[in-house]
Amino acid sequence: MLLYPSAGAATKIIFVAASREIICDRLRRVPEGFVTTYGDLSPGAPRQAGRVLAHATDDELPWWRVVHSDGTWVKGARQRRLLEAEGIPIRGERVVMREARIDPEAIL
DNA sequence: CGTTTGACGGATA
DNA sequence: ATATCCGCCAAAC
Numbered sequence: 001m002l003l004y005p006s007a008g009a010a011t012k013i014i015f016v017a018a019s020r021e022i023i024c025d026r027l028r029r030v031p032e033g034f035v036t037t038y039g040d041l042s043p044g045a046p047r048q049a050g051r052v053l054a055h056a057t058d059d060e061l062p063w064w065r066v067v068h069s070d071g072t073w074v075k076g077a078r079q080r081r082l083l084e085a086e087g088i089p090i091r092g093e094r095v096v097m098r099e100a101r102i103d104p105e106a107i108l
Numbered sequence: 109c110g111t112t113t114g115a116c117g118g119a120t121a
Numbered sequence: 122a123t124a125t126c127c128g129c130c131a132a133a134c
Binding site: 018 | 131
């Protein structure tokens with residue numbers, strides 16, 4: 001990936017920030033036992049994914065499958081329980097991304 | 109319209 | 122390992 005850091009506008013090709021609807025769709029495609037990241041849900045504007053999840057009404061979104069790119073998560077013990085319940089590999093306080101991160105292409 | 113917000117990410121020190 | 126710093130951008134204000 002990546003790119004032409006100083007190319008300015010030209011760089012945008014790869015950074016395709018997603019709308020709320022796209023983000024929700026992608027997240028719903030993440031299978032049980034796997035996780036995705038904010039950045040994979042909304043390339044280039046990961047905070048957008050954060051915004052969406054923050055207001056996500058408790059139901060219908062497997063929010064616990066979203067973790068930081070380094071494998072850490074933000075919802076504490078509650079989230080950890082949910083992750084472990086799906087058999088998602090965790091070492092210390094982080095998800096083993098090499099094993100659990102779903103291929104971004106797979107949820108497009 | 110202009111400004112701020114966000115459960116971010118990566119680079120650097 | 123922690124700590125800033127800065128870019129990103131669709132929504133919410």
